[in-house]
Amino acid sequence: MRYALAAIAPLAFALVVLSAARPFWVQAGDGAQIFQQRCTNCHTGSTDSRAPNLEALTSGLWKTGSGVYFVNPSILNVDGRAAAAPGSAPFQGQIFTNPAAGTVGALQRRMLSGPWQWNFDASVKKSVVLREGKTLDLHFGMFNVFNHPAFYLNPSDGGDYGVTAPYTINNPTFGQFTSMNGNPRVIQIGAYLRF
Numbered sequence: 162m163r164y165a166l167a168a169i170a171p172l173a174f175a176l177v178v179l180s181a182a183r184p185f186w187v188q189a190g191d192g193a194q195i196f197q198q199r200c201t202n203c204h205t206g207s208t209d210s211r212a213p214n215l216e217a218l219t220s221g222l223w224k225t226g227s228g229v230y231f232v233n234p235s236i237l238n239v240d241g242r243a244a245a246a247p248g249s250a251p252f253q254g255q256i257f258t259n260p261a262a263g264t265v266g267a268l269q270r271r272m273l274s275g276p277w278q279w280n281f282d283a284s285v286k287k288s289v290v291l292r293e294g295k296t297l298d299l300h301f302g303m304f305n306v307f308n309h310p311a312f313y314l315n316p317s318d319g320g321d322y323g324v325t326a327p328y329t330i331n332n333p334t335f336g337q338f339t340s341m342n343g344n345p346r347v348i349q350i351g352a353y354l355r356f
Contacts, residue, residue: 176282182220182274183314185231187243188329189259189266205266206244206257206330215273218256219336222276222312229312231275231327232336241333257330275314280343281306300351305344313342 187206208215223230235254237243243257251258260266284302291297315327327337 175284178278178280178282180278182277184271184274185314185328186270186272187219187257187266187268189244189331205260205268205270207260207267208256208258215256219273220275229338230336231312231314231338234336237336241335241337243330243335246331259331276312278311278342280304280309280311294356296355298351298353298355300349300353302349302351304347304349306346308346310341311343312338313340314338315340 187208189206218233218236219231221231221233223232223234225234232243236256238245238252238255243255244259245251245255247259247262282302282304283306284300286301287299289297289299327334327339329335
């Protein structure tokens with residue numbers, strides 16, 4: 162009876178991976194900052210104190226016809242920047258500003274978080290006894306079962322990794338994802354004859 166149960170009851174395994182959101186910080190990078198010769202893109206921006214909920218506007222995933230964003234596109238200007246040019250009037254929805262010349266911004270480093278990531282993998286294995294001493298193991302595995310995209314949020318370490326554009330409020334690609342993290346769905350099928 163033990164062998165019959167083993168032959169009809171496959172071993173199934175599922176793994177759900179939930180990754181915490183990567184922290185990021187809003188950079189000014191406008192060239193008018195103090196210490197600019199020593200530190201490129203390492204100055205934070207400032208925020209409009211009237212912003213209703215900074216966390217809700219900067220932590221999430223927004224899909225638009227022009228790309229996928231980790232900030233709400235409603236806080237961006239028509240040119241994609243998150244701050245009006247110095248000396249210009251603020252645009253509708255603007256919550257970030259460039260700090261005054263000779264000052265650093267009021268926002269802290271790594272005070273905001275990007276979207277969480279999740280992935281679902283599954284595997285099924287079944288052993289079939291063919292004869293005494295001979296077994297056929299069937300294996301079916303899937304990685305990223307639901308083919309769910311995981312967008313990659315580059316480290317925002319003031320240019321330490323060479324990527325600052327998505328975090329710089331004066332860049333037209335502010336808040337935009339530029340790469341993926343992980344792979345599309347992968348299916349593996351295997352058969353092992355043991356003798």
